[in-house]
Amino acid sequence: xxxxxxxxxxxxxGYTYTRSTGPxxxxxxxxxxxxxxxxxKASDGRVIVPPMEYDPDTAEELSEFVxxxxxxxxxxxxxxxxxREAHPMDKxxxxxxxxxxxxxxxxIHCVAADREDSLATGxxxxxxxxxxxxxxxxxxxxxxxx
Amino acid sequence: MSxxxxxxxxxxxxxxxxxxxxxxxxxxxxLTQVKKGVLTGQRCPECAQVYIPPxxxxxxxxxxxEEEVELADKATVQSFTIVSIPIPxxxxxxPYIIANLVADGANISFLHLISExxxxxxxxxxxxxxxxxxxxxxxxxxxxxxxxKPIDEPTxxxxxxxxxxxxxxxx
Ligand SMILES: [Zn+2]
Numbered sequence: 184x185x186x187x188x189x190x191x192x193x194x195x196x197g198y199t200y201t202r203s204t205g206p207x208x209x210x211x212x213x214x215x216x217x218x219x220x221x222x223x224k225a226s227d228g229r230v231i232v233p234p235m236e237y238d239p240d241t242a243e244e245l246s247e248f249v250x251x252x253x254x255x256x257x258x259x260x261x262x263x264x265x266x267r268e269a270h271p272m273d274k275x276x277x278x279x280x281x282x283x284x285x286x287x288x289x290x291i292h293c294v295a296a297d298r299e300d301s302l303a304t305g306x307x308x309x310x311x312x313x314x315x316x317x318x319x320x321x322x323x324x325x326x327x328x329x
Numbered sequence: 330m331s332x333x334x335x336x337x338x339x340x341x342x343x344x345x346x347x348x349x350x351x352x353x354x355x356x357x358x359x360l361t362q363v364k365k366g367v368l369t370g371q372r373c374p375e376c377a378q379v380y381i382p383p384x385x386x387x388x389x390x391x392x393x394x395e396e397e398v399e400l401a402d403k404a405t406v407q408s409f410t411i412v413s414i415p416i417p418x419x420x421x422x423x424p425y426i427i428a429n430l431v432a433d434g435a436n437i438s439f440l441h442l443i444s445e446x447x448x449x450x451x452x453x454x455x456x457x458x459x460x461x462x463x464x465x466x467x468x469x470x471x472x473x474x475x476x477x478k479p480i481d482e483p484t485x486x487x488x489x490x491x492x493x494x495x496x497x498x499x500x
Binding site: 188189190191192193194195196197198199200201202203204206209210212213216318319 | 335336337338339340341342343344345346347348349350351352353354356357360361417418469
């Protein structure tokens with residue numbers, strides 16, 4: 184039997200998910216839409232950003248929202264030399280743990296910088312907002328060095 | 330507007346996985362035949378079962394399947410589901426029927442649609458035949474067959490499903 188050239192095709196498997204945010208994550212996203220960042224106070228007094236729904240120690244429901252600063256410091260980071268299509272930037276950038284002023288735990292976001300060696304643990308960064316905010320984590324387009 | 334009304338309550342988070350699918354030798358051969366309007370299975374040299382679409386090996390015996398068998402475009406309903414709930418991005422509007430069909434000459438079923446029927450009358454053992462798209466629209470895809478539609482032949486007894494020769498019920 185004659186064997187044709189093996190067939191090959193690109194295809195995308197896509198799922199359309201809509202996720203309920205609940206009152207806590209919903210409040211965080213609503214704040215982002217309004218260009219502010221909120222965390223939540225845990226039973227030991229720590230401010231957690233993004234806010235958690237339940238206390239990590241007591242498992243009690245949490246509800247005391249706290250607005251935190253839009254600046255903070257890099258706790259740790261990983262430099263992305265070759266961004267992929269799904270990444271938030273098309274030039275090299277860093278994924279970083281950023282501890283915002285007024286928060287006690289860092290949150291992950293991207294940091295824009297020209298070079299890897301311009302970043303360092305402890306460096307001060309500030310949130311850069313998207314032109315249009317919609318209530319999603321990408322409303323913070325990135326952080327950049329202060 | 331109150332804060333309540335402005336509150337974000339849900340987010341769209343679509344997931345898209347990008348693949349480069351390589352059909353492999355057996356499926357390539359099968360799809361090349363489908364492009365010509367022909368359904369082709371492969372017979373296992375050990376157990377003589379005919380598989381469609383062929384995968385190049387027998388899942389029961391593990392041996393390579395090379396002998397090609399041309400199958401009929403008539404088939405028997407092995408099982409089916411009436412789909413009533415729309416699936417996002419699926420162009421087919423419910424209610425519709427998706428069925429496991431065994432082509433005459435084959436021993437294993439493949440999935441396809443049944444249409445041009447009264448949904449409630451579709452039953453296991455029902456005889457159906459392919460409704461092909463116009464030849465100029467044929468590509469390397471099973472949807473060269475729009476769907477299968479019922480034909481006027483007696484119901485196949487359950488224990489005979491998957492055992493009909495390529496010549497069908499009469500054979
Ligand atoms: Zn076998």
